[in-house]
Amino acid sequence: MSQEPWTVLRLLEWTTDFFRKHGSDSPRLDAEVLLAHARECSRMELYTAFNEEPAEPQRVAFRELVRRRGEGVPVAQLVGFKEFYSLKFRVDEHVLIPRPETEHLVVEALDLCKSDFAGTDPIRIADVGTGSGAIAVALAKHADKAKLTAIDISEPALEIARWNATHHEVDDRIEFVQGDLLDALDDQAAFELICSNPPYVSEDEYEELSESVRLYEPVEALVSGPTGTETIQRLIDQASGRLVSGGALLIELSPMIATRCLEMLQSSDGFTDARLVKDLAGHQRLLVGRRR
Numbered sequence: 612m613s614q615e616p617w618t619v620l621r622l623l624e625w626t627t628d629f630f631r632k633h634g635s636d637s638p639r640l641d642a643e644v645l646l647a648h649a650r651e652c653s654r655m656e657l658y659t660a661f662n663e664e665p666a667e668p669q670r671v672a673f674r675e676l677v678r679r680r681g682e683g684v685p686v687a688q689l690v691g692f693k694e695f696y697s698l699k700f701r702v703d704e705h706v707l708i709p710r711p712e713t714e715h716l717v718v719e720a721l722d723l724c725k726s727d728f729a730g731t732d733p734i735r736i737a738d739v740g741t742g743s744g745a746i747a748v749a750l751a752k753h754a755d756k757a758k759l760t761a762i763d764i765s766e767p768a769l770e771i772a773r774w775n776a777t778h779h780e781v782d783d784r785i786e787f788v789q790g791d792l793l794d795a796l797d798d799q800a801a802f803e804l805i806c807s808n809p810p811y812v813s814e815d816e817y818e819e820l821s822e823s824v825r826l827y828e829p830v831e832a833l834v835s836g837p838t839g840t841e842t843i844q845r846l847i848d849q850a851s852g853r854l855v856s857g858g859a860l861l862i863e864l865s866p867m868i869a870t871r872c873l874e875m876l877q878s879s880d881g882f883t884d885a886r887l888v889k890d891l892a893g894h895q896r897l898l899v900g901r902r903r
């Protein structure tokens with residue numbers, strides 16, 4: 612057996628290779644995040660510690676994390692958090708792990724706050740299907756005048772979202788509501804902006820997702836129904852009664868259902884200016900419309 616010491620660099624190289632063979636999309640990043648977690652340091656600090664040999668307790672902790680990652684547990688669940696819009700969000704098995712694509716929705720919403728709603732105070736925003744609270748918290752952090760209503764059907768998800776709002780000190784501007792889309796709100800509730808990253812995966816597509824998603828993330832956060840458009844259709848129907856005139860609806864979707872959802876919004880009497888917005892990778896990622 613090799614007598615070479617298990618330095619930080621050697622651990623990273625071995626683990627990267629192991630994760631690559633176990634089908635990870637980002638083997639080196641996974642190895643770095645887990646080793647940094649086991650050593651209680653930042654990823655950047657690993658780069659100045661390549662020749663150091665982690666102490667035995669750190670190696671034991673790291674080995675266990677690597678074993679579980681090899682079984683498919685997402686890195687974010689192993690370390691208990693995920694970065695989104697440069698903010699750290701607590702996550703667990705009850706919430707979808709925030710995805711980088713969703714940052715695009717936050718950018719669009721903040722643009723509207725700074726342009727169309729610059730003179731409005733407060734800017735009332737609903738985040739429908741808040742999950743970890745990623746969208747609501749990022750908006751509250753970056754738009755001082757935003758007053759949010761964050762809704763989810765899952766009470767355990769709302770507990771995580773509340774924790775994240777408190778941790779980022781925006782809980783005084785976010786009201787959390789448990790319910791089915793916008794149904795649970797008071798009759799009077801009205802918004803300048805309704806944002807949502809709803810479940811939009813079809814039942815067939817779900818079967819094609821990686822085990823790391825299917826076994827560890829909540830199915831109700833992902834699957835909408837046989838076509839993937841069901842929740843979006845219901846949200847469009849409900850949103851027209853909740854937006855002020857000129858208010859905006861922003862919905863994240865998958866490029867596979869983008870055209871169908873655009874047609875749904877175009878055929879809704881309540882909306883005008885329906886359009887799709889591409890993400891940085893050039894994929895149709897957002898459906899946007901205006902309340903007449």
Ligand SMILES: C[S@@+](CC[C@H](N)C(=O)[O-])C[C@H]1O[C@@H](n2cnc3c(N)ncnc32)[C@H](O)[C@@H]1O
Pocket residue numbers: 706707708709710713739740741742743744745746762763764765768790791792808809810811831832833842
């Ligand atoms: C795709 S996840 C989005 C989570 C978070 N907003 C994000 O972008 O990371 C969808 C969320 O919608 C919630 N959800 C699903 N159906 C719902 C419904 N009918 N009413 C309210 N929330 C729902 C799920 O519990 C889940 O938290």
